[in-house]
Every structure is written in C-alpha cells, then in structure tokens.
Amino acid sequence: MFYGVPRSNKNSNLLVRFLCSRLILCACVRYLLKMKMAAYWTFAALVSMANAEVFVFETEYSTADCSTGTVYKEAITGLICMNLGTYYAMYSCSGSDATLNHYSDATCSGTPTESHAMSAACKTEGDGVTGKTFTCVEREAVATNNYYSAAGCAESDKLSTSMSLPGGCKATGTATSATSEKYEASGDQLTYTTYSSNDCTGTAVLTTPIPCGGGTCTAAGSMWFKTVMTCSSSTSGGSMVRVELPLLMCFLIRLLI
Numbered sequence: 001m002f003y004g005v006p007r008s009n010k011n012s013n014l015l016v017r018f019l020c021s022r023l024i025l026c027a028c029v030r031y032l033l034k035m036k037m038a039a040y041w042t043f044a045a046l047v048s049m050a051n052a053e054v055f056v057f058e059t060e061y062s063t064a065d066c067s068t069g070t071v072y073k074e075a076i077t078g079l080i081c082m083n084l085g086t087y088y089a090m091y092s093c094s095g096s097d098a099t100l101n102h103y104s105d106a107t108c109s110g111t112p113t114e115s116h117a118m119s120a121a122c123k124t125e126g127d128g129v130t131g132k133t134f135t136c137v138e139r140e141a142v143a144t145n146n147y148y149s150a151a152g153c154a155e156s157d158k159l160s161t162s163m164s165l166p167g168g169c170k171a172t173g174t175a176t177s178a179t180s181e182k183y184e185a186s187g188d189q190l191t192y193t194t195y196s197s198n199d200c201t202g203t204a205v206l207t208t209p210i211p212c213g214g215g216t217c218t219a220a221g222s223m224w225f226k227t228v229m230t231c232s233s234s235t236s237g238g239s240m241v242r243v244e245l246p247l248l249m250c251f252l253i254r255l256l257i
Contacts, residue, residue: 053141053164054079056091056098056118059133062175066122066131071198072173078163081108093136096120130175139166142185143210143229153217153226165227169200179205188212190229 058075061067081090083106090108092099097120101112118134125132141164150157165183173179178198184191190210195202212231217224 051141052138053166054093054136054138055164055166056093057133057135057137058118059135059171060175061122061131061133062129064122064124064129064131066133071171072175072178074171076166076170080161080163081106083161087113091118091136096136098134098136139168140185141165142167142183143190143227145225145227147220148217148224148226151217151219151224153224157224159223171198173198185229188229188231190215190227 056077056079058077059066059071060073061070062072063070077091079091079093081088081103088103088106088108090101090103092101098118100116100118101108102114102116103110104113120133120135122131122133124130143165144162145165146153146162147159148154148157149159167183167185169180169182171178171180172194178196180195180198180200182193182195182200184193189212192206192208192210193200193204194206196205210227210229212229214229215227217226
C-alpha cells in the first residue's frame with residue numbers, strides 16, 4: 001500500500017500556494033498604494049484647512065464703478081492690532097463684510113472707541129475716476145511677516161506685531177501701470193514671483209526663492225521685517241509604524257500559505 005502523496009497532487013498544491021501568495025502580495029501592494037494616496041490627500045486637505053485665515057482686501061480699481069478686470073492695487077491686512085499713531089485699530093469680519101475698530105490700548109481689547117463699516121460695495125474715490133472696495137476673504141497663510149525695531153532683524157529686536165502672509169496673487173500697480181506679485185509654498189520653500197500684469201499672468205519678471213526658516217531682513221518705514229516660513233518636521237516613528245504595519249502583516253500571511 002502506498003501512503004505518499006502523488007507527485008501530480010504535490011505539484012498542484014505547490015502551484016495553488018504559489019498563486020495564492022502572488023494574489024495576496026498583489027492585494028497588499030494595491031492596498032498600500034491606496035492607503036498612501038488617501039493619506040497624502042487627507043494630509044494636504046488638513047494642512048490647507050489648518051492654514052486658512054481671513055484677510056481684509058482693500059482693492060483699488062482704475063474705474064469709478066469698480067468694473068471687473070480693472071483692479072490695479074490690493075492692500076491685504078490680517079486681523080491684527082495695528083499702531084496707527086494716535087490710536088490702535090483692528091479689523092473684524094462678518095462674512096465678507098469688514099469693520100475697522102479703533103482702540104485706546106495696544107492689544108485692541110475691550111470695547112472699541114470707534115467702529116467704521118468698510119463697505120464691500122464700490123465707492124468712487126475723490127478723483128471721480130477710480131473706485132475702491134473692502135472685502136473679507138479667506139486665503140491660505142503660507143508664511144509669517146515678523147517685524148523688528150532695528151536692522152538685522154535680531155530676535156532681541158523682534159516686535160510683538162506679526163502678520164500672516166497670504167498665498168496667491170496680489171495686484172501691486174497703479175491706475176496707469178499694471179504689476180502684481182505672488183507667494184507660493186511648495187514643500188519647505190516659499191517662492192516670491194513678480195509680474196508685469198495685474199493678475200499674475202504672463203512671463204515672470206522676478207522669481208525669488210525663500211528657504212524655510214526665514215528670508216532677508218528688509219526695511220519698511222521705521223521698522224524692518226523678515227518673511228519666515230516654518231520648516232516641516234521629519235516623519236515620526238509612529239507614522240512609520242502605521243505605514244509599515246500593513247506590509248508586515250501581508251508578509252506574515254504570505255509565509256503561512
């Protein structure tokens with residue numbers, strides 16, 4: 001009597017085990033790819049939401065009725081306390097409507113001494129030719145402008161005032177000459193680009209990379225400022241475990257087949 005397993009059955013078992021292992025391996029690879037893509041898009045969305053801030057856009061137009069396409073200059077201000085000489089002021093927003101509040105203290109706390117609604121509706125300027133609007137807009141903050149009391153931007157000269165820097169395009173021209181600038185963040189580098197158009201289109205005039213950790217100390221009236229982009233931290237050990245654990249499980253399952 002023969003108690004062994006026929007060679008044809010052994011070959012069949014080996015083939016089945018081989019095919020099963022390959023199917024599991026392929027399934028694991030597909031799973032890991034899906035997981036990594038989902039993690040990437042989730043992380044990108046969270047970062048974008050986390051960095052979104054509200055800014056007040058003071059937009060000037062070369063036409064009295066603020067016609068579309070006639071923007072020539074935009075002043076963008078964060079919701080920070082500003083020293084305006086004889087008083088302090090800070091914008092507040094309700095939807096797209098902005099209000100400029102005056103305060104007597106440097107923290108802009110308590111009840112405002114004055115409040116002025118800054119209309120999103122077009123207001124014709126005194127020259128009767130140009131127009132202006134004020135609007136609250138949400139944009140991604142790509143860096144921070146820190147302000148200093150002395151040249152060199154030493155940490156000891158750093159002022160309490162700082163403002164987030166919004167990404168995207170900003171018109172910087174005059175009623176007769178169009179220019180614009182744009183800040184873009186990619187990885188650990190910020191890029192500053194200027195254009196000879198009012199909407200950051202066409203060939204770039206100047207492109208300046210700003211590495212994370214800080215840019216050049218620049219004079220601004222009686223103060224100095226430096227644009228600082230925070231460097232991203234390295235991948236933590238915990239996140240590596242979360243990524244590699246499914247791969248390890250797939251490997252162990254394959255060994256058991």
